[in-house]
Amino acid sequence: MGDASRADRQSDAVRPMIAADKIAEAVRGLGRQITSDYVDRPLTLLGVLSGSIMFVSDLMRQIELPHQLGLIQASSYRGTATEPDELSINDEFLPNLADRHVVLVDDIFDTGNTMLRLMHTLERHHPASLKSAVLLWKKDRTRVELTPDYHCFEIPDAFVVGYGLDYNDEYRYLPYVGVVQTHE
DSSP, X not given: OOHHHHHHHHHHTEEXXXXXXXXXXXXXXXXXXXXXXXXXXXXXXXXXXXXXXXXXXXXXXXXXXOEEEEEEEEEOXXXXXXXXXXXXXXXXXXXXXXXXXXXXXXEEESSSHHHHHHHHHHHTTOOSXXXXXXXXXXXXXXOSXXXXXXXXXXXXXXOEEBXXXXXXXXXXXXXXXXXXXXXO
C-alpha cells in the first residue's frame, strides 16, 4: 500500500477533538496576548521538541514584535508508551537566555512534571523572566504546584494526537487534535 492509504488509515483511527480552525483562532489570540505582555522587552520563545514544533511555529508568526526562537529537547514517552517514563532533558543547544524574557512553549501540560523540571533547568540560565505556554492543559491531571501561564484549551484526560502530538511518532502531521480510537 502507498503512503496515501497509510495516512487515510491513520486519520480514520483518530476521532477529532479540536478542529484546525479552532486551534488557529486560539493561537492568534495567544499571539496577541503575548505581544501585549512583552512590548519593549527582549523575548525568546523556547519550544519543547518535538511535540511543540507546529504550535511554536504558528505562535511565533502571531507575535507582532521582535523575538528569538530556541528549542529544548525533553522526553518522557518512548515508543508506544502512553504513560510517562523517566524524563530526559537536553539543554545543550539553547540560545543565550540571560536577561531575556522566556516563554517556554509546549504542546501539552498533563501532570506538570515535565514543565516543572524544564522550568528548574531553565532557571539556571538566568532569564529575566520565565513563563510557560501550552496548547493543551489536562487540568484534572495536574500533580504539581505549577500551572501554565498561558494555555489555549483545557481538555479531559484522553490520549490525544495531532498538531504535533504523537503516538509512537505517528499522527503529528494531523492539522487538528484528536483521540486515538484504541485509547478511549
